[in-house]
Amino acid sequence: MILVDTSVWVSHFRQSNLNLVYLLTNDQVLCHPLVMLEIACGSPPAPRHKTLEYLDKLQTVKTATTREIMTLIETHDLQDSGCGAIDMALLASALITENAKIWTQDKKLDALSKKLGVSFVPKFH
Incomplete structure (x- = not known):
């Protein structure tokens, strides 16, 4: 299951992303309340x-x-990483959700998600 970050949604809203369309069609997308906000x-x-509503x-x-x-x-010394509260909330939520990965276009969030083993890399760019 893929937790889609706001950066990916915004990009998709500007120009359709086939990877995201595929994941949505196959019910593989997760949302976080803060992304929705x-x-x-x-x-x-x-x-x-x-x-x-969708x-x-x-x-x-x-x-x-x-x-x-x-x-x-605190456990992973993530302070001063360039990521804010929402990014940290996404990381923590992905870690406590079974089989969840984060898909983001934010370089700092992506670096931390790779470090923590929850990064998603789309098949097609």
Whole structure:
């Protein structure tokens, strides 16, 4: 299962991503509430309410608690990594969700997800 980061969604909204379409078609996409909120704060494709409704129907990762996120940061010395609270929440959530990988276009988040063994690399670029 693939936790799709906001960066991938935004890119897909601008130009359809065949990898994401394939994953969506095969019910392999996970969403995180914070990704949903980030998209809601922006300009998802029209009709806006339909796009947000669709995202809300996707399977969700287990949402890591603040304590779990803090433990991740301290255990793996992730402070000053260039990633913020949302990125750390995605990492922690992927780690506690069975077989979850993170797909992101953010270089710093991708580096940490590789370090922690939860990085997804699409088959076709």
